[in-house]
Amino acid sequence: MIERLVELGLNQSEARCYLALLQHPEATGYELAKSAGLQRANTYAALESLCEKGFASRTTTESPARHVAVPPSETLGRLKRQTARRVDTLIADLAAWTAPQPTTAITALQGHDAVADRILALIDAAQGRVALCCWSDDLSWLTDALRAAANSGCRVVVNVFGDGDLDVGEVFRHESPDRTVGGHLLLLAVDFRTALVATLDDHPQAIQTDQPALVRLVEKLIRDEAYLAAIFEQHRDALEQSFGPHLVDLRARLLPPDEADRLVSVVGFGAADHTLS
Structure with missing residues (x-):
């Protein structure tokens, strides 16, 4: 204390x-x-x-x-209000002081705290839209920020891999992370202007960019995940009949060989035979 x-x-x-x-x-x-x-x-x-x-x-x-x-x-409430006023004033003053940033800039971040802080700051600064792909484990530190964005009027679109309760925005459910390959990834796009791609495995790192082509690419990846989740939910039986359990035939065919082998192992019994057939 x-x-x-x-x-x-x-x-x-x-x-x-x-x-x-x-x-x-x-x-x-x-x-x-x-x-x-x-x-x-x-x-x-x-x-x-x-x-x-x-x-x-x-x-x-x-x-x-x-x-x-x-x-x-009383005393901490007053301190909180004073600090908020000072920070708001400083943000405005520093924004006026800062030279225009190049739209081709790419910022690299290292370490979980630095990556998480930047993600939360981008969500907090959103004006109209937040789009996200994340694991259910990430919701423990993302939910409050997503709820605040939604309450401020932003459209919130979230792809969640794994089981996790989220009562904010449009939520698209995906398979558990233990049935995916490629590591613990997080994709974020804000206001169609800024994108961030993070890997949150043993050595978390991320890149953030305002470069229009890269932002559009991240936006497309997030939208495609939402499309897949919605389509799979409605037509799972037909899709798995055509492409195997968890679409293993299609996915394994397009993955690097080592990740394709791992996918077959994590999808489960019967996947290897189905793929070979």
Whole structure:
């Protein structure tokens, strides 16, 4: 708890003093020093600073002075609003400061946190449309952002591989990831202007681009996945009769040899015989 308060701008003594004050309202500096485990001089300095920052207030003018903590919902709510205003202003100022970016630019990202942060930022910045292909495991960190985009008026189209609950936008269900080959991929297209392709396996990495031809390619891949899911849902029996279980004949014929062999193994019993036939 102390470290989280420090992240918001308090020092260690202020954070400890604020937590002690929450549990001991109208305490004196001497009493807070004992409960917070601080020297009295540090406690008095922390109390004065907390009052200046709006985390505490003095309840008496007599000596010894007594203090109460400002409720967290009030003081942190105020801090949240102030931070949001500062960030919004800075975004606008930096946008005005930034030179136009070339449309052929491609940005490379490394590491799961960097890739996930960029994906969430792109979804958050969407103005009209978000289109996505992802694994069901990814929904744990994507759902809130997708819901916020939908609530802001964006059209949201999501291809989900595997079982996962998603009550946002148009959702197209696909087979489980353990019946796919090619690794853990994520495709994202935003507003027909920006695209991102990520691999989220052992060493996550991604590329983001505004290059029109590449954006159109990613858009087409996402749409084609949606088409396939919708068609397969309606005509599964006929398609598997023609192309084998999970369309293994067609898919294996077009994959690199090593991935074709793996596909046959993960699709299951009977697939190899069907393919050979």
